[in-house]
Amino acid sequence: MTRKIVFATNNAHKLEEIRAILGEDFQVLGLSDIGCNEDIPETADTLEGNAEIKARYVKEHYGYDCFADDTGLEVEALDGAPGVYSARYAGPGHDSAANVALLMKNLAGESNRNARFRTVIALVEGDRLTLVDGVVKGRIIDELRGDNGFGYDPVFVPEGYDMTFAEMDSKEKNSISHRARATAKLKDILVS
Ligand code: IMP
Numbered sequence: 001m002t003r004k005i006v007f008a009t010n011n012a013h014k015l016e017e018i019r020a021i022l023g024e025d026f027q028v029l030g031l032s033d034i035g036c037n038e039d040i041p042e043t044a045d046t047l048e049g050n051a052e053i054k055a056r057y058v059k060e061h062y063g064y065d066c067f068a069d070d071t072g073l074e075v076e077a078l079d080g081a082p083g084v085y086s087a088r089y090a091g092p093g094h095d096s097a098a099n100v101a102l103l104m105k106n107l108a109g110e111s112n113r114n115a116r117f118r119t120v121i122a123l124v125e126g127d128r129l130t131l132v133d134g135v136v137k138g139r140i141i142d143e144l145r146g147d148n149g150f151g152y153d154p155v156f157v158p159e160g161y162d163m164t165f166a167e168m169d170s171k172e173k174n175s176i177s178h179r180a181r182a183t184a185k186l187k188d189i190l191v192s
Pocket of ligand 1: 087
């Protein structure tokens with residue numbers, strides 16, 4: 001039987017990707033599919049906290065089992081920043097270009113360029129909360145390279161590669177990305 005589950009997102013691309021990964025045994029609904037048009041507040045100071053808030057919100061208000069994700073870029077020399085604040089590093093209302101520019105500024109002259117992307121997925125089934133994460137290690141370069149992807153992709157070179165994420169096509173990025181790794185763990189839990 002097909003199992004209904006909500007992914008707490010309105011991002012059509014993320015929904016399409018997860019539906020392809022989970023296959024026909026799951027009917028994955030997005031927030032708009034269940035009539036949830038609220039802006040769920042992401043008020044936690046960790047990726048785990050924000051993912052949990054979103055998944056629990058849907059369970060409590062709409063009754064569906066639900067999973068939610070949150071992603072951050074964690075830079076070693078900046079004590080893990082921008083981390084949970086990655087989307088709004090340069091302040092509210094600023095775009096990715098401003099976030100990347102601030103990152104470049106804060107890393108100017110810094111020789112430790114180690115960084116990682118981390119995606120956390122919170123799954124709420126009934127009363128049970130399960131957290132998984134997916135990590136890709138890499139380094140931040142001091143120029144922007146490539147036009148693909150989004151966010152910090154033009155300055156992030158994954159370990160074992162010379163290309164930035166923005167120089168890879170989506171298939172290559174998705175085969176090693178933080179999100180893909182977290183999603184694979186989610187799938188293992190859902191199908192077991
Ligand atoms: P979200 O939790 O998926 O919305 O991601 C939060 C923020 O992290 C985004 O707004 C981006 O700035 C950054 N981010 C997340 N995933 C990626 C990625 O794959 N490449 C580059 N930046 C990302």
